[in-house]
Amino acid sequence: MSAFRNAIVFGASTGIGAELVRNLAKSGVKVAAIARRKALLDQLAAEFPDSVLPVVLDVTASSDASQVLSDICERLGGCDLYIYCAGIMPRVGKDEYPTTSDLESIDVNFTSAVRWLNAVALRCQSLKSGTIVGISSVAGDRGRRGGPVYAATKAGFTVYLEALRNRLAVQGVRVVTIKPGPVSTPMTEGLSKLPLIITAEKAASLILDHARKGTAVAYVPGIWKVLMAVIRSVPQAIFQRLDI
Ligand SMILES: NC(=O)c1ccc[n+]([C@@H]2O[C@H](COP(=O)([O-])OP(=O)(O)OC[C@H]3O[C@@H](n4cnc5c(N)ncnc54)[C@H](OP(=O)(O)O)[C@@H]3O)[C@@H](O)[C@H]2O)c1
Known part of the structure; x- marks a missing residue:
């Protein structure tokens, strides 16, 4: 079990990311909280003035990710936990193929995850330590x-994380893939009939348990491991008739 000292959370202003920051700060970890909405980050920093460093940043903005990362780590005094939690899930109607918002989802959920976690991987590789968590x-x-494209971004992210884990294990770096089921956050607000929904606070607590243990792939909560095994085994001909 790892006890972390310093962490970075990408996508920290609301929902799961904000609860990850709160949980870490309460346990004495210094956290850089990254997102676009400054007022929300400032509120978090006001709750934990000694522990939370607000960093206003759009993850999709093209910038020298390695340099920005290195500056943030220096301000924290090092970093041993990196969590990519930024994500968007625009609503898609049944007959819609909204290319503009689909491309935005790909950018935040996948392209920018690669931009930032490639920089994190290089840093961890040279330090031969660190835990990387992808939500x-x-x-x-x-x-x-x-949601065809939201699902595709998460499938791509899952495979990217698996490959990072396989590359970095020899360097002593741990990569943890988290697959949450429904969580009550601004992302899911207004969606009806979400099964087994949990609070963001509970999700954050379970995620950090897995980060400390270095679990390779974790469903959150664990019941989703069983449910998704069943769902993955449904034959295509039946699956395409299900309205889910
Ligand atoms: N809620 C669920 O049921 C659920 C289930 C499975 C997986 N997830 C995943 O969990 C993660 C967190 O989702 P959530 O439910 O907590 O949603 P949320 O409350 O909407 O939080 C999303 C976070 O991502 C940040 N973000 C979005 N675009 C960004 C950008 N361009 N630059 C920087 N930050 C950006 C947002 O901050 P700003 O808008 O302030 O930038 C916000 O802090 C996502 O990756 C989501 O796909 C959620």
């Missing part, structure tokens, strides 16, 4: 009707 989703396990 993927159960949605990436199957191509449901509901």
Whole structure:
């Protein structure tokens, strides 16, 4: 079990990311909280003035990620936990193929995850230490009707994280893939009939347990491991008739 000293959370202003920051700060970890909405980050920093460093940043902005990362780590006094939690899930109607918002999802959920975690991987590789956590989703396990591109970004992110883990294990770096089921956050606000939904606080606590243990792939909560095994085993001919 690792006890972390310093952490960076990408996508920290609301929902799961904000609760990850709160949980870490409460346990004495110094955290850089990254997102675009400054007022929300400032509120978090006001809750934990000695522990939370607000960093206003759009993860999709093209910048020298390695340099920005290195500056943030220097301000923290080092970093041993990096969590990519930034994500968007625009609503998609059943007959819509909204290319503009689809490309935005790909940018935040996948392209920018690669931009920042490649920089993190290089840093961890040279330090021969660190824990990298990616917040993927159960949605990436199957191509449901509901959100083709959101699901595809999470499937891609899951495979990217697996490859990072396989590369970095020899350097002593741990890569943890988290696949949450439904969590009550601004992302899921207004969506009806979400099964087994949990609070963001509970999700953050479970995620950090897995980060400390260095679990390779974790469904959150664990019941989703069983449910997704069943869902993955449904034959295509039946799956395409299900309205999920
Ligand atoms: N809620 C669920 O049921 C659920 C289930 C499975 C997986 N997930 C995943 O969990 C992660 C967190 O989601 P959530 O439910 O907590 O949603 P949320 O409350 O909407 O949080 C999303 C976070 O991502 C940040 N973000 C979005 N675009 C960004 C950008 N361009 N630059 C920097 N930060 C950006 C947002 O901050 P700003 O808008 O302030 O920039 C916010 O802090 C996502 O990756 C999501 O796909 C969620």
